[in-house]
Amino acid sequence: xxxxxxIVLKAGGFTINVEDPSxxxxxxxxxxxxxxxxxxxxKNELNIxxxxxxxxxxxxxxxxxxxxxxxxxxSEKMNTGNNKINYNVSTISxxxxxxxxxTDNSLQVKKIVVN
Numbered sequence: 001x002x003x004x005x006x007i008v009l010k011a012g013g014f015t016i017n018v019e020d021p022s023x024x025x026x027x028x029x030x031x032x033x034x035x036x037x038x039x040x041x042x043k044n045e046l047n048i049x050x051x052x053x054x055x056x057x058x059x060x061x062x063x064x065x066x067x068x069x070x071x072x073x074x075s076e077k078m079n080t081g082n083n084k085i086n087y088n089v090s091t092i093s094x095x096x097x098x099x100x101x102x103t104d105n106s107l108q109v110k111k112i113v114v115n
Contacts, residue, residue: 031103041113048085055080056103
């Protein structure tokens with residue numbers, strides 16, 4: 001049987017102490033904020049705007065809904081603050097895709113539709 005404070009009373013020759021679990025971890029701060037992708041749906045030129053909390057290596061890429069890479073939009077070190085990328089989607093077939101923005105410590109994903 002269980003006693004006060006979650007202590008299991010002697011049962012079969014051993015004692016199990018159950019302590020109240022407490023959350024321990026590191027607070028993660030999203031490096032990408034104010035993500036704006038337009039127009040969406042897009043026909044030709046996709047505009048990607050976002051703010052970096054701190055300068056970071058950034059990889060922006062497009063995948064299909066199955067996770068297959070379709071296009072590498074950018075892969076470079078970007079500065080703290082507002083960043084803008086323009087990408088011509090004319091080589092991508094019409095459909096639904098995921099725009100991924102991967103930094104040193106975060107991943108943002110946005111659904112885009114190519115018409």
